Amino acid sequence: MSDKLGIGVIGVGTIGSVHTDAYAKVEAAEVVALCDIKPDRLEEKGRQHGIETLYKNYHDLLADPSVQAVSVCVPNALHAPISVDAFRAGKDVMLEKPMAMNQQEAMQICQARDAAGKVLQLGMVLRQHANSQVVKDLVSNGHLGEIYHMRVVRVRRRGIPGLGGWFTTKDQSGGGALIDIAVHSFDLALWLSEYWQPTAVSATTYAKFGPLMEDYHYTGMWAGPPDYDGVFDVDDYATGSVRFGRQATMSFEVAWAANTAEESFVELLGDKAGVRIGDSGPVKLTGELDGRLSDTSVQFATQDGFQIEMQRFVEAALGRGEPAATGEQGVVIMKLLDAIYQSSAEAREVTIS
Numbered sequence: 001m002s003d004k005l006g007i008g009v010i011g012v013g014t015i016g017s018v019h020t021d022a023y024a025k026v027e028a029a030e031v032v033a034l035c036d037i038k039p040d041r042l043e044e045k046g047r048q049h050g051i052e053t054l055y056k057n058y059h060d061l062l063a064d065p066s067v068q069a070v071s072v073c074v075p076n077a078l079h080a081p082i083s084v085d086a087f088r089a090g091k092d093v094m095l096e097k098p099m100a101m102n103q104q105e106a107m108q109i110c111q112a113r114d115a116a117g118k119v120l121q122l123g124m125v126l127r128q129h130a131n132s133q134v135v136k137d138l139v140s141n142g143h144l145g146e147i148y149h150m151r152v153v154r155v156r157r158r159g160i161p162g163l164g165g166w167f168t169t170k171d172q173s174g175g176g177a178l179i180d181i182a183v184h185s186f187d188l189a190l191w192l193s194e195y196w197q198p199t200a201v202s203a204t205t206y207a208k209f210g211p212l213m214e215d216y217h218y219t220g221m222w223a224g225p226p227d228y229d230g231v232f233d234v235d236d237y238a239t240g241s242v243r244f245g246r247q248a249t250m251s252f253e254v255a256w257a258a259n260t261a262e263e264s265f266v267e268l269l270g271d272k273a274g275v276r277i278g279d280s281g282p283v284k285l286t287g288e289l290d291g292r293l294s295d296t297s298v299q300f301a302t303q304d305g306f307q308i309e310m311q312r313f314v315e316a317a318l319g320r321g322e323p324a325a326t327g328e329q330g331v332v333i334m335k336l337l338d339a340i341y342q343s344s345a346e347a348r349e350v351t352i353s
């Protein structure tokens, strides 16, 4: 047996492959087994990554003693059951976002982790991007002053993943654009704020493009091709406002599809300066210099966020560090998402305890 941490990747679709490639760059780990219920995909990915141990049933992978830790890269509805089973089998778990379908499932995952005494890390990869690290430093060095508002925008013009497939089927995904992509930006914003606790939310979700199915012409989506016999019963747009007690607020707008320009950023407004992080390009600092309005671009070297994410997970599993994103932080995000969906369904502000 190798002296490296043996990793099993469960679900080898889009992100399972990304994880497998990222572990290959982590010296202390080795992917020793893959699992997927689709035999053709499993064999193709086995060949592609040069991995011979392939399982069609994740229970068999969990019973393999050469697997000490797993990456859970399956549709959202399977995050909780597979993570809980993995902890019961004594494995450390690297779990993709969203943590679960709802807060209750997220808490069950944390309980299983605690009972097993193993490591859980969530796949909040935006934190590992170099621009996020730049902003983290700007915040902790006091360059923004007191932060009182955050703006989260993650708007695609036409970007519904796998129309009619699991992404757009509520009982497999838990929701649409909100649970799929807002989760990344919410985590980034909260991480930058040292995880403020949300206390109330007023929000609305819409579904204006997906339900029309055959009128949705943008077929170059990932996780495709479209399945017109499938289901679309989730949101493709969401907007709202979140309170963090009397301390601060956050507005958000998120879309898989909308008739507006594509835009994606997290912006923090402080009383000394504001800062905007986009998906690429320099970090933009907006403030004053000697009493005059001043815009500053902060450059940074790019880095492979997934490689850093897997490195952090492996170090934590080996007892040499802390997980990069914790289950407790994931529970806060799931609580927020639950409240947003509830606020929309009931058309009122919902308080979060």
Ligand SMILES: NC(=O)c1ccc[n+]([C@@H]2O[C@H](COP(=O)([O-])OP(=O)(O)OC[C@H]3O[C@@H](n4cnc5c(N)ncnc54)[C@H](O)[C@@H]3O)[C@@H](O)[C@H]2O)c1
Binding pocket: 010, 011, 012, 013, 014, 015, 016, 035, 036, 037, 038, 041, 056, 057, 058, 073, 074, 075, 076, 078, 096, 097, 098, 123, 125, 180, 223
């Ligand atoms: N961090 C990111 O940037 C990012 C990007 C994409 C997806 N994700 C997340 O990763 C997860 C997977 O998304 P994806 O885009 O890779 O989806 P995908 O559909 O491409 O892949 C999911 C894979 O899981 C397999 N699967 C389903 N049930 C299984 C089971 N019981 N056992 C083993 N395998 C099973 C499917 O056959 C499929 O190959 C989702 O939760 C998604 O939100 C994260």
